[in-house]
Amino acid sequence: MRREILYAATIAIGLPISRYFSEWPVNIWCIGLFIFLFIQAKRKERIEMVAVLAFATPMELFFSEFWLIYEYQRDLMPLYVPVGHWFLFDLGRRIADRLPESKTMARWVLVPFVPLTIWMAFDGIDTSGLVLLLLMFGLIRFGPAPMLYAVMAWLALLMELWGTGLGTWTWAPEVPWTPLTAWNPPLLCGAFYGLGDLLVNISTEKFNDASEPLG
Template sequence: MHGERGVALGIVATIMLGLAADRFGGPWGQPLVSVWTWLFLGALLWRAPALRRPLLGCLLIATTGEIVLSLVLHLYDYRLGNLPLFVPPGHCLLYWLGLYVAPRLGRHLTTAIPWAAVGGVSILAVSGLDGLGPLLLALFLLCLRYGPAPRLYVSMFALSLLMELWGTALGCWTWRSTLPLVDWPVTNPPLAAGAFYCVLDLLCGSLRHPQTCHSA
């Protein structure tokens, strides 16, 4: 239990301090954060053999998703116009953190977070500030309705929103103000951006042994 808590705190610190180091660490900031994040992921893969398949699957899917969403579709841009090397393993760390948080998430939060998302996204959409939000919200609700791990999706939705708020506030990445091709307005970040992470976790969960909830 204490080991898992230490890993979880290490992931939180890696995300918060790593993004700050990327933004303000000068030319060595991003490379050092990338090395640390890959080493952290390597330690998790060695320490948690039951999660190796889903973590490696997460790495593959997240890398593909980042290439498509950022470099091809240009939904958002990273600070240096590249795909930072710490981003794909960072998705894996966030996935591990979601698995840790999910069974500890209270029932009231599991219910309240989706309702809060519906309210927030609706307000932004009606006010003309975010046209992408309703589509992402629908994706999130579909994961909750038909996916096998709704508590995990709620956890990831909330955790990823916090990470998005921190990363965009620092300027590590920026969402485009309009959605390409259709010219819909997009907030920076979209309130329902966590839907992308829910789909990622849904796909990764299919690689996890059914008897394995969390092993680390």
């Protein structure tokens, strides 16, 4: 439980510091914490941590610098963002581990999003939500960790509401290259996190299996 509190406090306190004062104290704390946890971690968790950075960094740069679906307060992605993805991933996994691991239960966790997504799409506020909702149910149906993806839908939304509410980053109301609209943040922004988590899950298993001794 101490790790979960540490992650939650880092996000809750770090984002307003980044918004109103400077990114650098948050960069130093988050990167230092990540290194500390990496040193303590076992091999499989280290693979996960590296995988999160390997996927989160280019995805963040693509989404914010090229696709421009959101923009950070000071334009460039803060250095604490990639390691922050690890904090959220590990927090989500720890919560998911305390819940029943079944696809049916994971679907029920997502059910409250369904009427809101339909209403926001019908109203034109967030038509991208329909696509993201299908993606989330697809992750739960075919991914190896359905409860993790369902939990991340809620955790990501809470963090995104906090970050966008502070003005640390802002989502574009119209999704570039598409006819879709998006709320700030998109109601199902957790689908992006879930997709990243799926890639981490698959990569970790492949690298972990490949490094196991034969015989």
